[in-house]
Amino acid sequence: MIIYEFKVKAKEFQYRAIDEAIRTSQFIQNKCLRYWMDNKGVSKYDLNKHCAVLAKEFAFVNELNSMARQSATERAWSAISRFYDNCKKQIPGKKAVRPRDDDSRKGTRTKRGYPKFKKYCRSLEYKTSGWKISENRKAITFKDKKGIGKLKLKGTYDLNYYQLDQIKRVRLIKRADGYYSQFAIKANVKVETEPTGKAVGLDVGIKYFLADSNGNTVENPMFYRQSEKKLNRANRQKSKKYKKGAKPQSKNYHKARCRYAKKHLRVSRQRKEYCQGVAYSVIQSNDLIAYEDLNVKGMVKNRHLSKSISDVGWSTFRQWLEHFGRKYGKLTIAVSPQNTSQNCSNCGGKVKKSLSTRTHICPHCGYVEDRDINAAKNILKKALSTLGHREANTLAGDLPSGLVGFGLSSDGESMFAQRCVSKPRITVAKSAGSVKNV
Incomplete structure (x- = not known):
């Protein structure tokens, strides 16, 4: 499996649609995690069924592609299964306390990687449906009801070397300098080389x-030590524009925050x-x-x-x-x-x-x-x-x-x-x- 990444070029409303799709995926992941916390003996199959219930209950969840909803459920189950594996391996940690609705204490909710609710999710994953690549492989169109539409792909990789059935996953990722699209391609990456004898x-x-x-x-x-002065200066500029208690913060604050994130x-x-x-x-x-x-x-x-x-x-x-x-x-x-x-x-x-x-x-x-x-x-x-x-x-x-x-x-x-x-x-x-x- 290899990963090809492209920079995404689109209009402002398409970027907002990507943000909405990412928030929906985060919502599904957190809801599945809450369902696992409130019910004993929940399996991966039960979470998939609960995902279908969420689609019927919330209209904005139903707008997301069904396989994208399944991917969000799989992310939640991945955190749960990792927690189970850590418990079997007896990895030391804090005492495990299953969070209650009225439990506001901090520090008692984690042990051996106990799953946490996502607060800042920055990626969304589609499987084999919900998207379509153009004939020249330079653009991708998302066909669900989120309104993302057609996105231009900017990069040096060439997807024409691979068949469409080799693309198993498509991810949309938000970073400080823009949006990116990743393609998970099933391909043999082994290369025969002459032995060096060393x-x-x-x-x-x-x-x-x-x-x-x-x-x-x-x-x-x-690299960090060389850029530390510039990073600290950008962090101070960001802090000066932060106004305590203001919701939302000013546009100048968000601009300073983006400049600081880009340097990191x-x-x-x-x-x-x-x-x-x-x-x-x-x-x-x-x-x-x-x-x-x-x-x-x-x-x-x-x-x-x-x-x-x-x-x-x-x-x-x-x-x-x-x-x-x-x-x-x-x-x-x-x-x-x-x-x-x-x-x-x-x-x-x-x-x-x-x-x-x-x-x-x-x-x-x-x-x-x-x-x-x-x-x-x-x-x-x-x-x-x-x-x-x-x-x-x-x-x-x-x-x-x-x-x-x-x-x-x-x-x-x-x-x-x-x-x-x-x-x-x-x-x-x-x-x-x-x-x-x-």
Whole structure:
């Protein structure tokens, strides 16, 4: 499944119609969530039936396409099922209290990802009906009763390469700089590449964006830090135009709010583009990539380092790394981060050091190396030590347990792993971290 995104060009009344459709989808999602809270044993099928009841009860809900209403119901059920999964996994959290109509207390409604009501929804999703693409694939028309009509698509992607039955979802998204349309296309994105015969371990950090086991480092661009003064200035200008108790706020306030949001959007896009480029370069240069399975969500709770960690974009980099790994058939392995910075990559001895100590000096063997590069070598050794077990699991039909995280599928489908299994001449040498042809 691939996602193509286009900028939407339309008239003002069409933008207002998109906003109304998004609010309707949010209304359905919240109503389904309330129905689940008030009734025990509600299933996904029950929510779909309740969606039909809402369409008969509210005229503005009936104006939305039926499959768009189903998509809103599926979003509500996705949050509910995620909460059930977290409870089964015994993820720690606050005490679970089912909200009552007269319960105004805060902090008791969430445990293990307890579903919350949507307040600011910014997207709407259609399935296979309710829309029609023009013959040249440069415009899309929405045919429900919301009055969205025909929208022009501005972008560099070409939808003519795909059949209409391959488009499984169409999303309308509102952002600070305008409206966008996304197309979820069912297509094979795997690309055969020639093996490079190399393996690398990656250690992400704050001083460097990443350091690899070959001694190379990539500088941290710190996009947020560079734009922080401009962001703070825009935030102050927005706050000056805010009038307490005024409903609605003035047009100047909303203009300042949009300027502030656009600056944040620019920073996030810079970070995403940088992570994408680095991940692509790493994937194209190596056949095996090892990295740490970091708990970024827990690490950002450190109030001293949260801004710096968020500015680097570790999770975004990992997502792109795994995506390119699946696309180009490269093996990506996530290893435990335990003691990767403390152990010596030369002799294996443990050398305790604080976070401020940036140079690894081993008292056992006298090995001296940069802290991050030493960690990257340890990460690669951990990955190579489990590679044989992972390939055995692939042969047995079991899902390997090395990759755990967002957007991860079984790396048993990796083309590199299939080469290693089907062609015995390709083996992994457990030495300095290279893949050799024997």
